[in-house]
Amino acid sequence: xxxxxxxxxxxxxxxxxxxxxxxxxxxxxxxxxxxxxxxxxxxxxxxxxxxxxxxxxxxxxxxxxxxxxxxxxxxxxxxxxxxxxxxxxxxxxxxxxxxxxxxxxxxxxxxxxxxxxxxxxxxxxxxxxxxxxxxxxxxxxxxxxxxxxxxxxxxxxxxxxxxxxxxxxxxxxxxxxxxxxxxxxxxxxxxxxxxxxxxxxxxxxxxxxxxxxxxxxxxxxxxxxxxxxxxxxxxxxxxxxxxxxxxxxxxxxxxxxxxxxxxxxxxxxxxxxxxxxxxxxxxxxxxxxxxxxxxxxxxxxxxxxxxxxxxxxxxxxxxxxxxxxxxxxxxxxxxxxxxxxxxxxxxxxxxxxxxxxxxxxxxxxxxxxxxxxxxxxxxxxxxxxxxxxxxxxxxxxxxxxxxxxxxxxxxxxxxxxxxxxxxxxxxxxxxxxxxxxxxxxxxxxxxxxxxxxxxxxxxxxxxxxxxxxxxxxxxxxxxxxxxxxxxxxxxxxxxxxxxxxxxxxxxxxxxxxxxxxxxxxxxxxxxxxxxxxxxxxxxxxxxxxxxxxxxxxxxxxxxxxxxxxxxxxxxxxxxxxxxxxxxxxxxxxxxxxxxxxxxx
Amino acid sequence: xxxxxxxxxxxxxxxxxxxxxxxxxxxxxxxxxxxxxxxxxxxxxxxxxxxxxxxxxxxxxxxxxxxxxxxxxxxxxxxxxxxxxxxxxxxxxxxxxxxxxxxxxxxxxxxxxxxxxxxxxxxxxxxxxxxxxxxxxxxxxxxxxxxxxxxxxxxxxxxxxxx
Ligand SMILES: Nc1nc2c(ncn2[C@@H]2O[C@H](COP(=O)(O)OP(=O)(O)O)[C@@H](O)[C@H]2O)c(=O)[nH]1
Ligand SMILES: [Mg+2]
Numbered sequence: 037x038x039x040x041x042x043x044x045x046x047x048x049x050x051x052x053x054x055x056x057x058x059x060x061x062x063x064x065x066x067x068x069x070x071x072x073x074x075x076x077x078x079x080x081x082x083x084x085x086x087x088x089x090x091x092x093x094x095x096x097x098x099x100x101x102x103x104x105x106x107x108x109x110x111x112x113x114x115x116x117x118x119x120x121x122x123x124x125x126x127x128x129x130x131x132x133x134x135x136x137x138x139x140x141x142x143x144x145x146x147x148x149x150x151x152x153x154x155x156x157x158x159x160x161x162x163x164x165x166x167x168x169x170x171x172x173x174x175x176x177x178x179x180x181x182x183x184x185x186x187x188x189x190x191x192x193x194x195x196x197x198x199x200x201x202x203x204x205x206x207x208x209x210x211x212x213x214x215x216x217x218x219x220x221x222x223x224x225x226x227x228x229x230x231x232x233x234x235x236x237x238x239x240x241x242x243x244x245x246x247x248x249x250x251x252x253x254x255x256x257x258x259x260x261x262x263x264x265x266x267x268x269x270x271x272x273x274x275x276x277x278x279x280x281x282x283x284x285x286x287x288x289x290x291x292x293x294x295x296x297x298x299x300x301x302x303x304x305x306x307x308x309x310x311x312x313x314x315x316x317x318x319x320x321x322x323x324x325x326x327x328x329x330x331x332x333x334x335x336x337x338x339x340x341x342x343x344x345x346x347x348x349x350x351x352x353x354x355x356x357x358x359x360x361x362x363x364x365x366x367x368x369x370x371x372x373x374x375x376x377x378x379x380x381x382x383x384x385x386x387x388x389x390x391x392x393x394x395x396x397x398x399x400x401x402x403x404x405x406x407x408x409x410x411x412x413x414x415x416x417x418x419x420x421x422x423x424x425x426x427x428x429x430x431x432x433x434x435x436x437x438x439x440x441x442x443x444x445x446x447x448x449x450x451x452x453x454x455x456x457x458x459x460x461x462x463x464x465x466x467x468x469x470x471x472x473x474x475x476x477x478x479x480x481x482x483x484x485x486x487x488x489x490x491x492x493x494x495x496x497x498x499x500x501x502x503x504x505x506x507x508x509x510x511x512x513x514x515x516x517x518x519x520x521x522x523x524x525x526x527x528x529x530x531x532x533x534x535x536x537x538x539x540x541x542x543x544x545x546x547x548x549x550x551x552x553x554x555x556x557x558x559x560x561x562x563x564x565x566x567x568x569x570x571x572x573x574x575x576x577x578x579x580x581x582x583x584x585x586x587x588x589x590x591x592x593x594x595x596x597x598x599x600x601x602x603x604x605x606x607x608x609x610x611x612x613x614x615x616x617x618x619x620x621x622x623x624x625x626x627x628x629x630x631x632x633x634x635x636x
Numbered sequence: 637x638x639x640x641x642x643x644x645x646x647x648x649x650x651x652x653x654x655x656x657x658x659x660x661x662x663x664x665x666x667x668x669x670x671x672x673x674x675x676x677x678x679x680x681x682x683x684x685x686x687x688x689x690x691x692x693x694x695x696x697x698x699x700x701x702x703x704x705x706x707x708x709x710x711x712x713x714x715x716x717x718x719x720x721x722x723x724x725x726x727x728x729x730x731x732x733x734x735x736x737x738x739x740x741x742x743x744x745x746x747x748x749x750x751x752x753x754x755x756x757x758x759x760x761x762x763x764x765x766x767x768x769x770x771x772x773x774x775x776x777x778x779x780x781x782x783x784x785x786x787x788x789x790x791x792x793x794x795x796x797x798x799x
Pocket of ligand 1: 646647648649650651652653654655751753754755779781782783
């Protein structure tokens with residue numbers, strides 16, 4: 037390919053050779069640059085024909101960084117390829133001299149170890165604390181028994197009972213301003229006004245930091261109120277505060293730390309630009325949601341139950357059933373008692389229930405109704421089981437109106453009251469003066485229109501009058517055969533008549549009645565009719581005269597003979613005949629007022 | 637919604653708490669006030685067509701003007717400097733507080749509120765003194781937490797300045 041080399045190899049010089057030399061010279065002068073380029077190309081070609089795929093180190097150094105970046109983006113091939121070499125290199129380096137590597141990782145390894153140790157320690161201390169806290173309590177004793185029964189360590193039992201917690205709410209709070217950036221909740225919200233709480237949490241931290249001498253970097257990271265714990269994890273720009281119910285464990289700390297770190301990683305720019313607008317931070321809500329963790333205590337069902345458990349359970353069941361029986365029985369008795377009360381006239385139940393462990397009844401009671409306490413007997417309830425509250429009231433049932441009226445008017449035993457259609461009805465007998473007073477009194481009674489006398493009612497005075505009338509009409513005076521003369525002994529009879537008529541008169545006067553007495557003469561049926569009429573009339577007149585002699589006005593009597601027209605019928609013929617020779621009396625009654633009218 | 641931290645500053649008993657109470661009705665963090673020395677309230681106000689959630693930090697404590705905790709001021713967007721018109725010294729305290737704040741926090745929006753304007757009989761702060769301040773670019777609002785005068789105006793005006 038190269039002409040010059042073939043020409044340089046010619047054995048002798050000729051004039052044409054001279055010409056040849058100068059031509060070379062000329063060629064060199066004119067084509068110097070091209071010639072050199074050709075030379076270099078020739079070398080390249082030779083190089084390529086010898087090792088067709090090789091690159092120069094220069095070329096590799098040019099493309100290497102780019103190539104690594106590209107390849108790493110595509111797959112993990114490069115990392116795989118390098119790993120053994122890198123491992124070997126590190127091993128060789130450490131073998132040769134460990135110091136450079138120790139120096140290099142020192143800033144990383146210190147905090148990493150510290151963090152790991154502190155996490156491990158704090159969970160140990162936490163469980164130790166809970167263990168100690170519970171070892172002396174009643175709860176602790178129970179757990180100790182459980183540990184003995186199941187053969188598990190006491191600390192493990194304590195932990196299984198205490199590791200129950202739930203994160204209720206998580207806040208992301210801007211560190212500098214205390215403003216709320218985001219918050220998420222589990223549904224059982226503990227805190228209402230998240231943005232104010234956010235401010236307060238910041239203020240509290242400032243307060244603690246300012247008020248107590250704390251080392252740089254130390255901060256308040258736990259707050260506890262009753263069952264609630266607030267855990268705080270902080271980053272350079274924001275803090276995460278988690279409101280936790282129950283006893284959180286260290287795993288939650290790690291979750292919170294992760295969340296704070298991720299938020300800072302993703303929101304670096306938003307934090308730089310923050311001026312009160314929390315909108316951009318909505319993007320990190322999922323990280324906060326991931327902090328809403330629940331940790332449940334071990335399932336109670338799966339544990340083996342001790343004999344003591346079963347004994348206690350049986351005792352519970354038995355006492356429950358006794359209690360159930362007693363309370364059902366009492367409830368049944370109570371409702372029976374209430375039924376009794378409801379049925380009782382003059383008692384109105386307005387409220388029932390239980391109060392202070394007693395049955396309780398409230399209502400209205402007429403003073404005439406029986407004492408509700410007396411109704412308890414027979415129900416099985418005791419006076420001490422029941423508390424009653426009774427307001428007095430007036431019942432308008434007929435029996436109560438009658439009872440009240442009887443009390444009001446001092447009803448005599450001989451009389452009786454009934455109530456019908458708003459009116460009191462009086463039967464039996466009673467003195468007239470009482471009746472007058474009673475009429476007056478019932479006028480003021482509620483629900484009573486008046487007092488009326490029933491058909492069978494008699495005043496005492498009228499009763500006496502009627503008695504006297506009957507007495508008079510029962511009297512007879514017997515005469516001898518064929519005579520109208522009174523024997524001396526008959527004057528005794530006349531005296532009886534006189535007294536009786538006098539009593540009749542006064543009884544009649546008391547009831548404003550005037551009386552007239554018919555004196556009726558009778559004869560027996562023997563003898564002539566004319567004679568009998570005469571003798572019977574005479575007998576009547578004889579008695580009338582005797583009465584007038586005794587001081588009665590003659591006008592009070594009417595004397596007449598009826599011969600044998602009104603026979604007596606009681607016994608033997610002889611006795612009849614004797615009884616027929618008699619004088620009998622009949623009382624004529626008239627109202628005194630109408631009597632006077634007729635006289636006028 | 638935009639949130640802003642606003643601080644209430646001034647001598648004791650000038651009416652900071654009363655002004656906040658008048659402005660908002662929320663009574664949330666009452667129970668913290670004695671222990672922590674700060675009570676936080678909030679009220680949402682409109683500035684133009686923007687809503688601003690004002691987080692109001694009311695500092696408590698009898699001698700709060702002496703040792704106001706600068707940490708509470710951190711991140712504040714503005715503050716109300718409250719003086720009591722019936723106590724001349726409260727204005728001096730307010731002004732010296734202002735200086736302290738400027739040194740530590742820097743210049744942020746602030747309004748001077750001269751409170752208790754309803755007690756004109758006991759008035760002590762000279763109008764001329766306030767006029768001087770006004771000419772020095774102070775925004776001054778007379779208020780009464782009792783009658784409500786100027787309260788809304790003070791907070792609104794500050795809200796406008798901080799957004
Ligand atoms: N008359 C009147 N009294 C006020 C006014 N503002 C506050 N006060 C009273 O001043 C006292 C101190 O108020 P307070 O708000 O607790 O002051 P703070 O210490 O600055 O928070 C209280 O007794 C208030 O009732 C006002 O505008 N007018
Ligand atoms: Mg106050």
